[in-house]
Amino acid sequence: xxxxxxxxxxxxxxxxxxxxxxxxxxxxxxxxxxxxxxxxxxxxxxxxxxxxxxxxxxxxxxxxxxxxxxxxxxxxxxxx
Amino acid sequence: xxxxxxxxxxxxxxxxxxxxxxxxxxxxxxxxxxxxxxxxxxxxxxxxxxxxxxxxxxxxxxxxxxxxxxxxxxxxxxxx
Amino acid sequence: xxxxxxxxxxxxxxxxxxxxxxxxxxxxxxxxxxxxxxxxxxxxxxxxxxxxxxxxxxxxxxxxxxxxxxxxxxxxxxxxxxxxxxxxxxxxxxxxxxxxxxxxxxxxxxxxxxxxxxxxxxxxxxxxxxxxxxxxxx
Amino acid sequence: xxxxxxxxxxxxxxxxxxxxxxxxxxxxxxxxxxxxxxxxxxxxxxxxxxxxxxxxxxxxxxxxxxxxxxxxxxxxxxxxxxxxxxxxxxxxxxxxxxxxxxxxxxxxxxxxxxxxxxxxxxxxxxxxxxxxxxxxxx
Numbered sequence: 001x002x003x004x005x006x007x008x009x010x011x012x013x014x015x016x017x018x019x020x021x022x023x024x025x026x027x028x029x030x031x032x033x034x035x036x037x038x039x040x041x042x043x044x045x046x047x048x049x050x051x052x053x054x055x056x057x058x059x060x061x062x063x064x065x066x067x068x069x070x071x072x073x074x075x076x077x078x079x080x
Numbered sequence: 081x082x083x084x085x086x087x088x089x090x091x092x093x094x095x096x097x098x099x100x101x102x103x104x105x106x107x108x109x110x111x112x113x114x115x116x117x118x119x120x121x122x123x124x125x126x127x128x129x130x131x132x133x134x135x136x137x138x139x140x141x142x143x144x145x146x147x148x149x150x151x152x153x154x155x156x157x158x159x160x
Numbered sequence: 161x162x163x164x165x166x167x168x169x170x171x172x173x174x175x176x177x178x179x180x181x182x183x184x185x186x187x188x189x190x191x192x193x194x195x196x197x198x199x200x201x202x203x204x205x206x207x208x209x210x211x212x213x214x215x216x217x218x219x220x221x222x223x224x225x226x227x228x229x230x231x232x233x234x235x236x237x238x239x240x241x242x243x244x245x246x247x248x249x250x251x252x253x254x255x256x257x258x259x260x261x262x263x264x265x266x267x268x269x270x271x272x273x274x275x276x277x278x279x280x281x282x283x284x285x286x287x288x289x290x291x292x293x294x295x296x297x298x
Numbered sequence: 299x300x301x302x303x304x305x306x307x308x309x310x311x312x313x314x315x316x317x318x319x320x321x322x323x324x325x326x327x328x329x330x331x332x333x334x335x336x337x338x339x340x341x342x343x344x345x346x347x348x349x350x351x352x353x354x355x356x357x358x359x360x361x362x363x364x365x366x367x368x369x370x371x372x373x374x375x376x377x378x379x380x381x382x383x384x385x386x387x388x389x390x391x392x393x394x395x396x397x398x399x400x401x402x403x404x405x406x407x408x409x410x411x412x413x414x415x416x417x418x419x420x421x422x423x424x425x426x427x428x429x430x431x432x433x434x435x436x
Binding site: 006008009010012013046047048053056057058072074075076077078079080 | 331347348349350352353354356378389390410413414415416417418419420421422431432433434435436
């Protein structure tokens with residue numbers, strides 16, 4: 001399954017774009033997406049942390065993605 | 081010694097004036113003034129508490145008053 | 161910097177906040193006291209505030225200096241109004257600016273809590289059927 | 299009542315405070331974040347704020363509702379700005395009105411602390427010699 005991942009903040013700099021497409025071979029879990037992103041963009045491993053959001057909610061590692069989901073990478077937030 | 085005591089809030093209502101004069105026979109301490117005030121105005125005993133201020137500072141019971149001091153009775157404060 | 165005022169004029173919230181703003185500060189905490197329309201379920205018509213002016217200013221200054229000694233804060237504003245206040249009006253405003261927000265919050269709360277304990281200002285609540293000096297009796 | 303906004307326009311402090319004022323409330327606590335001119339001793343030229351707008355609004359709403367569930371408060375306003383902000387400008391304002399001040403202070407502090415942990419908004423500090431996404435790296 002191909003997943004389009006929206007990017008913000010430093011993740012946008014790392015992707016060089018405001019979104020990127022990631023192909024997932026096996027089960028399309030959030031955890032699998034995280035691993036695929038880190039493989040495709042090793043600089044993500046240097047971040048303090050990052051989360052995945054699905055349909056505007058922080059997603060747990062085991063959550064399974066569907067083609068309709070809006071998926072985003074959430075690097076460490078720093079609002080306020 | 082005669083002490084002029086400024087009054088505010090409910091103390092002004094109890095004195096029926098914005099100050100009152102109290103005569104102290106023995107040593108003119110803050111404690112003696114407190115006792116004299118309570119004798120002269122028994123309603124003061126119904127207050128939650130009251131303090132005596134001397135020259136714009138809260139005074140301790142043992143402080144000795146002089147004729148030059150500005151003395152005030154401070155009923156429970158309720159600013160803010 | 162400390163700005164203490166006791167005044168019969170309406171307090172100007174915007175001017176107070178402008179005064180504490182500073183390019184070296186990242187956080188401002190502001191406490192605004194307002195006159196409530198009821199106390200213990202009973203309708204309040206208005207409040208009357210009376211102060212022992214000289215001593216009140218001195219106690220307010222003391223509290224601000226204590227706050228400045230306790231926390232890394234840059235600017236403290238403490239204005240209190242006296243006289244007759246209608247429901248919704250503002251008897252007190254406290255604004256504290258600091259580099260970091262924790263100090264601003266802690267200092268602001270300390271200042272209002274201590275003001276209510278030590279500053280010689282008295283509040284009378286006026287009801288339809290009478291009036292009461294707040295906190296006077298147990 | 300809750301008022302949440304995410305906007306590129308300058309935040310209007312007075313209008314925000316007016317919105318939370320209520321005749322049933324006795325205390326308002328307001329937190330105003332401002333852009334500092336330095337971070338860790340290094341001069342900051344300006345900040346740039348970026349948000350995942352939809353999700354940020356949703357997380358802000360969640361925080362306000364949590365605060366309302368935890369404390370007896372009547373009105374919560376939470377406005378955050380995005381885009382380029384100069385030193386002294388205001389990225390965030392939180393105002394909480396309650397019958398009694400303790401709840402207003404506690405809720406206001408909870409809201410800013412939680413916002414900084416969970417709301418998808420990112421801040422870039424621009425220095426003379428470079429720029430940094432705040433908190434991105436350990």
